[in-house]
Amino acid sequence: MEEKIYLYPVWVRVWHWLNALLFFLLVFTGLSMQYAAKDSHLIPFNFSVTIHNICGIILVINFLFFAFANRFTWNGKYYKIQLKGYGRDLWKQIKFYSWGIFEKEPHPFPVTKERKFNPLQQLSYVIAMYLLLPLIIITGLGLMFPELTLTVLFGKSGIWLTDLFHQFLGFFLTIFWLIHLYFCTVGKTATSNFKSMIDGWH
Numbered sequence: 001m002e003e004k005i006y007l008y009p010v011w012v013r014v015w016h017w018l019n020a021l022l023f024f025l026l027v028f029t030g031l032s033m034q035y036a037a038k039d040s041h042l043i044p045f046n047f048s049v050t051i052h053n054i055c056g057i058i059l060v061i062n063f064l065f066f067a068f069a070n071r072f073t074w075n076g077k078y079y080k081i082q083l084k085g086y087g088r089d090l091w092k093q094i095k096f097y098s099w100g101i102f103e104k105e106p107h108p109f110p111v112t113k114e115r116k117f118n119p120l121q122q123l124s125y126v127i128a129m130y131l132l133l134p135l136i137i138i139t140g141l142g143l144m145f146p147e148l149t150l151t152v153l154f155g156k157s158g159i160w161l162t163d164l165f166h167q168f169l170g171f172f173l174t175i176f177w178l179i180h181l182y183f184c185t186v187g188k189t190a191t192s193n194f195k196s197m198i199d200g201w202h
């Protein structure tokens with residue numbers, strides 16, 4: 001039997017599930033604002049705006065908590081990519097997910113206390129948490145406080161460009177989310193990763 005490892009401390013789990021809930025509400029209200037007519041009765045436009053703004057602000061606080069806690073705890077170590085040999089390891093992982101996994105080959109990077117994420121997982125988490133999320137937060141704040149946003153950029157409305165970029169980032173984060181959900185099901189069993197994120201044990 002494999003040894004049990006405690007990988008997800010309480011703060012990671014609380015941060016993660018709050019982040020997931022907020023993310024869901026933000027995508028839902030964001031899409032609703034995008035497609036609903038202004039006087040729609042299904043989900044009133046102003047209601048979506050209010051929920052989107054409140055969730056956005058809580059997400060910023062939650063993100064700052066994550067960044068701060070990661071900076072000062074052991075968990076942050078898992079997000080530091082060691083460049084030496086990284087390309088080779090990443091390729092190994094891609095090959096494993098492309099065919100090794102279907103041939104029942106052993107996992108190239110089994111989970112240990114020192115290595116919680118495989119190279120592909122690590123890259124996707126770093127991009128989502130330290131690139132896409134900060135950018136969507138900055139553009140979101142730019143839309144919430146338009147007086148702080150450039151009026152004109154490259155001859156176009158600054159607000160329009162900020163909005164476009166915000167939606168672009170929302171799209172990419174949603175793609176990340178869907179891929180994330182799929183990869184969470186390819187653990188030891190289809191539900192084992194979800195259980196780990198609930199009780200903390202891998």
Ligand code: HEM
Pocket residue numbers: 007008012016019020023075121125128129133173177180181184193194195196197
């Ligand atoms: C319904 C929504 C979600 C579910 C069910 C879910 C599920 C999970 C599970 C099972 C894990 C643990 C396995 C692993 O480490 O890969 C995990 C980790 C993680 N998820 Fe999610 N996730 C969701 C949404 C999100 C969203 C929206 C983001 C970011 C935008 C996100 C970012 C992360 C990160 C960064 C980790 C690693 C945390 C750490 O251990 O430091 N997740 N997720």
